[in-house]
Amino acid sequence: MTTALLRTTDSRDRQYQQHVAVEPGYKDPMHNGFFPTQTHKRLNDYASQLAMELMDNATRLTHQDMVGVASFVRLNHTLDDAPILGNQLSEYLIAELQDFGLAIVDFKLAGGITVTPIGDFVFTRQGERLAKQVEMDHVVTGTIIEDDRGVRVNARIVSLQNKQVVASANVYIPAFIVMDLNKIDSQQASAF
Numbered sequence: 001m002t003t004a005l006l007r008t009t010d011s012r013d014r015q016y017q018q019h020v021a022v023e024p025g026y027k028d029p030m031h032n033g034f035f036p037t038q039t040h041k042r043l044n045d046y047a048s049q050l051a052m053e054l055m056d057n058a059t060r061l062t063h064q065d066m067v068g069v070a071s072f073v074r075l076n077h078t079l080d081d082a083p084i085l086g087n088q089l090s091e092y093l094i095a096e097l098q099d100f101g102l103a104i105v106d107f108k109l110a111g112g113i114t115v116t117p118i119g120d121f122v123f124t125r126q127g128e129r130l131a132k133q134v135e136m137d138h139v140v141t142g143t144i145i146e147d148d149r150g151v152r153v154n155a156r157i158v159s160l161q162n163k164q165v166v167a168s169a170n171v172y173i174p175a176f177i178v179m180d181l182n183k184i185d186s187q188q189a190s191a192f
Contacts, residue, residue, distance in 0.1 A: 043085075046173050047092030050155050053169030054140070055100045061157065061166050065137040068105045069094050072153060075143040085151060085178055086144055093140055093155075107134045136160055150174040 072086035073079050098104045110124040142155035150173050157167040 041177065043088055043173070043177060044092045044096075046153070046171050046177070047089055048096050050089070050153065050169050050171050051093055051096035051100060053171075054097070054155060054157055054167045057169060058157065058167040060159070060164075061102075061138065063101045063103065065103065066105045066135050067097065067102050067138045067140060067157065068107045068134070068136045069097065070139055070141040072142040072144050072155070075145050075154075079143075083144065085173075089142075089153065090140075097140065105134060105136050107136065109134075138166065146178075148175070151178050 069090045071082035071090050074081040074083065074086070094104050094106070106123075108123045108125065110122055112122075114121045114124075138157050138159055140155065140157050142153055145152040145154070152170060152172050154170045155168065156165050158165055
């Protein structure tokens with residue numbers, strides 16, 4: 001004897017269908033990326049991850065070595081395009097690597113203090129105003145490779161004496177983290 005269960009719809013099924021209806025303009029995150037309204041992960045978390053991997057992979061690096069941290073650049077034909085992400089990563093890495101005991105050198109220090117009505121400044125990006133003598137043994141730098149879903153950051157610590165890579169690491173940063181940085185950057189630019 002075969003018994004078949006027959007299913008008939010009732011009012012609960014119709015109510016459920018109203019709740020699961022896909023809203024107009026829905027975009028599949030697998031194809032369009034994921035853009036949350038809030039996230040607990042910040043850029044400094046990715047910098048911390050990079051620092052940890054760099055220090056785990058470090059060879060021939062001592063706590064006495066003087067290390068500078070340069071901007072991370074887009075991987076293109078010029079290697080001189082540092083987006084806001086590249087500059088902020090380098091700033092976060094200064095603190096993160098110092099927490100591991102590295103002797104960090106800030107080569108953006110000017111030869112002196114510039115006093116103005118709006119503030120007192122010691123940092124500069126003007127080569128002629130930089131301090132003349134900055135001793136460094138290694139430099140931390142890296143490249144940024146962008147795609148639709150995010151950014152691959154390849155970091156390395158390089159010996160300035162023989163150009164040997166003494167540590168390397170990489171991390172993938174989702175697009176929504178980078179997009180938030182770009183919004184902040186464009187808001188700051190429009191304020192001036």
